[in-house]
Amino acid sequence: MGSLTLKSVHKAFGSVDVLKGIDLEVEDGELVIFVGPSGCGKSTLLRIIAGLEDATSGAILIDGAEVSAVPPAKRGIAMVFQSYALYPHLNVRDNMGLGLKQAGASKAEVATRVKAAAAMLSLEPYLDRRPAELSGGQRQRVAIGRAIVREPKLFLFDEPLSNLDAALRVNTRLEIARLHRDLKATMIYVTHDQVEAMTLADKIVVLDGGVIQQIGSPMELYNRPANLFVAGFIGSPSMNFIDAERLGIQEARTIGIRPEHITLSRQSGEWATNVAHVEHLGADTILYLESEKAGIVTVRLFGEHHYHPGEEVFATPAGEQMHRFGADGRAIR
Amino acid sequence: MLPRARISFSRMALVHLALVAYALVSLFPVFLTLINSVKSRNAIFRNPMQLPTAETFDLVGYATVLKQGDFASYFQNSMIVTVVAIALVLLFGAMAAFALSEYRFRGNSLMGLYLALGIMIPIRLGTVAILQGMVATGLVNTLTALILVYTAQGIPLAVFILSEFMRTVSDDLKNAGRIDGLSEYAIFFRLVLPLVRPAMATVAVFTMIPIWNDLWFPLILAPGEATKTVTLGAQMFIGQFVTNWNAVLAALSLAILPVLVLYLAFSRQLIRGITSGAVK
Numbered sequence: 001m002g003s004l005t006l007k008s009v010h011k012a013f014g015s016v017d018v019l020k021g022i023d024l025e026v027e028d029g030e031l032v033i034f035v036g037p038s039g040c041g042k043s044t045l046l047r048i049i050a051g052l053e054d055a056t057s058g059a060i061l062i063d064g065a066e067v068s069a070v071p072p073a074k075r076g077i078a079m080v081f082q083s084y085a086l087y088p089h090l091n092v093r094d095n096m097g098l099g100l101k102q103a104g105a106s107k108a109e110v111a112t113r114v115k116a117a118a119a120m121l122s123l124e125p126y127l128d129r130r131p132a133e134l135s136g137g138q139r140q141r142v143a144i145g146r147a148i149v150r151e152p153k154l155f156l157f158d159e160p161l162s163n164l165d166a167a168l169r170v171n172t173r174l175e176i177a178r179l180h181r182d183l184k185a186t187m188i189y190v191t192h193d194q195v196e197a198m199t200l201a202d203k204i205v206v207l208d209g210g211v212i213q214q215i216g217s218p219m220e221l222y223n224r225p226a227n228l229f230v231a232g233f234i235g236s237p238s239m240n241f242i243d244a245e246r247l248g249i250q251e252a253r254t255i256g257i258r259p260e261h262i263t264l265s266r267q268s269g270e271w272a273t274n275v276a277h278v279e280h281l282g283a284d285t286i287l288y289l290e291s292e293k294a295g296i297v298t299v300r301l302f303g304e305h306h307y308h309p310g311e312e313v314f315a316t317p318a319g320e321q322m323h324r325f326g327a328d329g330r331a332i333r
Numbered sequence: 334m335l336p337r338a339r340i341s342f343s344r345m346a347l348v349h350l351a352l353v354a355y356a357l358v359s360l361f362p363v364f365l366t367l368i369n370s371v372k373s374r375n376a377i378f379r380n381p382m383q384l385p386t387a388e389t390f391d392l393v394g395y396a397t398v399l400k401q402g403d404f405a406s407y408f409q410n411s412m413i414v415t416v417v418a419i420a421l422v423l424l425f426g427a428m429a430a431f432a433l434s435e436y437r438f439r440g441n442s443l444m445g446l447y448l449a450l451g452i453m454i455p456i457r458l459g460t461v462a463i464l465q466g467m468v469a470t471g472l473v474n475t476l477t478a479l480i481l482v483y484t485a486q487g488i489p490l491a492v493f494i495l496s497e498f499m500r501t502v503s504d505d506l507k508n509a510g511r512i513d514g515l516s517e518y519a520i521f522f523r524l525v526l527p528l529v530r531p532a533m534a535t536v537a538v539f540t541m542i543p544i545w546n547d548l549w550f551p552l553i554l555a556p557g558e559a560t561k562t563v564t565l566g567a568q569m570f571i572g573q574f575v576t577n578w579n580a581v582l583a584a585l586s587l588a589i590l591p592v593l594v595l596y597l598a599f600s601r602q603l604i605r606g607i608t609s610g611a612v613k
């Protein structure tokens with residue numbers, strides 16, 4: 001219960017094409033993440049799935065049934081918004097129960113389901129408070145609780161963590177992962193943060209310019225990016241791109257190598273470089289190297305390393321970890 | 334730190350000076366009306382600026398006004414016209430503003446422009462046509478005529494102000510309501526209206542004062558005894574040859590009262606709206 005199919009969904013605002021033909025299958029119980037830079041149409045796609053916006057063309061099927069003519073409240077979906085969007089004049093209990101009440105559930109049923117959701121999210125002490133009397137993290141949990149209470153076929157999350165501070169973001173991320181395991185519900189989650197995408201997803205959909213760039217599991221995207229965009233977007237710090245000509249490689253236009261797939265040595269190696277800048281992160285050390293042959297190269301070393309700006313070092317890319325891209329930006333395999 | 338504090342102090346002092354000066358200028362005529370309304374006729378002319386003293390204190394103006402039995406009904410007429418017109422302006426203005434700010438439809442901006450034109454073109458230009466219309470529909474000398482005209486007069490500004498405010502109401506909130514199964518009416522009345530309450534209060538105040546003070550339309554559309562408003566009623570003390578200044582001033586003083594009460598009611602809303610927004 002809770003599969004979603006998108007068939008060549010197009011969306012234009014006036015003459016601006018925002019979505020240019022999205023085809024996607026989401027299976028029951030999957031947690032799928034739409035990731036992409038700001039303005040690439042993620043929220044628009046989510047709003048189209050929710051029925052808050054009409055697609056210009058294309059079909060949306062939930063559990064195999066075409067829902068284009070079904071209003072949002074009848075689609076069996078629940079949505080968690082970036083800005084929480086809690087009703088300011090209702091207390092937590094009523095915020096969570098409103099959807100069910102509107103759908104005609106009995107008072108007793110609303111009460112039991114709100115209670116269960118509140119227990120799941122440790123919100124019991126706050127049930128009688130208004131949103132204004134809650135912290136940001138609590139508000140976000142209420143927003144999630146409001147979605148859970150409706151027992152939807154499909155959960156939609158629109159950047160739910162981007163208004164939280166870093167520590168809370170990690171906690172809430174874990175909470176969402178736990179909810180997904182406990183509820184076994186289908187979830188679609190939108191974010192511009194590739195770390196969030198990598199840590200949560202069963203399946204990641206990378207969007208850019210209104211087009212799906214690649215669909216795959218986090219490790220597929222990391223290990224086998226389909227094109228330059230995905231290669232540069234997934235992974236942090238992002239992949240080094242080097243002109244193939246400079247390396248004397250004929251069959252590709254661009255060579256990609258991740259910062260963590262380069263080894264350093266003071267004695268010898270493939271590229272002679274100068275250290276431009278060093279960042280110590282504790283667990284990692286990030287180096288920015290300037291080299292004659294490969295230009296500026298980012299290197300990520302695990303653990304603590306004491307290199308200094310100006311120092312000469314040799315960098316060697318791990319050959320089997322190199323990604324080759326053709327003139328059209330696609331990976332060559 | 335210190336110089337900055339001093340600058341902002343002197344700036345605050347200047348701002349307050351300007352505001353106090355403006356308040357004095359605006360309040361002065363009201364003050365004059367009030368003090369002279371309780372003075373004897375001679376004292377009004379001899380020493381208009383003087384506060385009432387034991388000798389010059391005289392309530393004859395109020396006595397005249399209140400003896401003129403119809404004055405209560407004039408008050409009632411003004412009150413009915415003002416309150417009903419404000420209610421209609423707020424209701425229809427807010428609905429139109431919601432439609433304009435929330436829905437994308439063909440002619441949306443043209444419609445907005447058309448409604449905004451009413452702010453720039455005074456409704457009095459259409460007096461002749463309005464009078465003909467009222468005669469044709471038999472509405473002359475009814476309060477309904479005044480209410481209709483004032484509603485039309487107030488709507489453009491209401492739509493203009495309210496649609497600006499409604500654009501600031503979060504889309505996510507409205508969408509959350511849609512997903513929870515609220516109808517568009519419920520979203521309008523239960524989510525959006527409470528959030529734009531301060532703007533509604535502002536509109537109410539701006540709408541109320543011209544209506545209450547208007548002499549033009551009552552004189553033209555409803556001069557009958559049964560439908561006279563306060564401002565029109567006060568005119569009867571202004572004669573062609575003799576003017577009963579005591580009575581005129583007393584009537585005007587009394588006319589300030591209801592408007593003050595309404596203003597306080599709205600401004601309380603206004604302040605409550607603002608503070609609840611700030612705490613949120």
Ligand SMILES: Nc1ncnc2c1ncn2[C@@H]1O[C@H](COP(=O)(O)OP(=O)(O)O)[C@@H](O)[C@H]1O
Nearest residue numbers: 013016018036037038039040041042043044045
């Ligand atoms: N109602 C709208 N009218 C016109 N353009 C819009 C509207 N909503 C979104 N857009 C445009 O569509 C593009 C995608 O927006 P959005 O889906 O919000 O991006 P994302 O969520 O990926 O950051 C943006 O360029 C935005 O300007």
Ligand SMILES: [Mg+2]
Nearest residue numbers: 042043044159
């Ligand atoms: Mg977005």
